[in-house]
Amino acid sequence: MTKRTVVPGEEVAVAEEYMPDRGTYEYDGKIYSALAGELELDKENMVARVQAANPINLLKSGDxxxxxxxxxxxxxxxxxxxxxxxxxxxxxxxxxxxxxxxxxxxxxxxxxxxxxxxxxxxxxxxxxxxxxxxxxxxxxxxxxxxxxxxxxxxxxxxxxxxxxxxxxxxxxxxxxxxxxxxxxx
Ligand SMILES: [Zn+2]
Known part of the structure; x- marks a missing residue:
């Protein structure tokens, strides 16, 4: 698995090779990162995902x-x-x-x-x-x-x-x- 740091909007893969997964989206045959974080190109499952650099801390009831x-x-x-x-x-x-x-x-x-x-x-x-x-x-x-x-x-x-x-x-x-x-x- 290849890993590197990416920014939102960065082209990370082509749709022929990878499917968009968590933190990525496909547009016009290419896969882009939706987040700033670490890109994972999972060759085995042929998916591209991005793990957010700062996992978000959203408020929830009870906090x-x-x-x-x-x-x-x-x-x-x-x-x-x-x-x-x-x-x-x-x-x-x-x-x-x-x-x-x-x-x-x-x-x-x-x-x-x-x-x-x-x-x-x-x-x-x-x-x-x-x-x-x-x-x-x-x-x-x-x-x-x-x-x-x-x-x-x-x-x-x-x-x-x-x-x-x-x-x-x-x-x-x-x-x-x-x-x-x-x-x-
Ligand atoms: Zn006083």
């Missing part, structure tokens, strides 16, 4: 992700997903997501802004991917994992069920993940 809150509205938090927990690969596709007020906590939430603030780092569970990415932080392990003081930008430390800024002697509230402060990036 645990880390995201940063970019905006807070009365009924939802807007987030940018940074990565999937336990995976090094970047996410392929949509990284903008929302946490609706009803999915933020298992307890009643009056206003999203009282539980999350722009800049907060949050662990959330993907509950929907199409047509938009929706996240939930209802379970104890989900919620804010790192937050900065609104006034002085010092990291807030956990104090019971609240967060405290020592320099300002202020207390802020968040929907906290059960391991707040212990998550390192």
């Amino acid at each position: 645990s992700v880390f995201c940063r809150v970019t905006d807070v509205r009365p009924a939802m938090a807007i987030c940018e997903i940074i990565g999937t927990e336990g995976k090094d690969r970047a996410i392929t596709g949509e990284t903008s997501a929302t946490i609706h007020i009803s999915k933020l906590s298992s307890e009643y939430v009056q206003e999203v802004g009282k539980e999350m603030r722009p800049g907060d780092l949050v662990r959330a569970k993907v509950i929907q991917t199409v047509p938009s990415v929706q996240l939930s932080t209802q379970e104890p392990h989900f919620g804010v994992v790192k937050a900065l003081c609104k006034k002085c930008r010092s990291p807030l430390v956990c104090q019971g069920r609240s967060l405290r800024c020592d320099p300002c002697e202020r207390v802020e509230n968040r929907k906290l993940a059960d391991d707040y402060g212990d998550v390192h990036f």
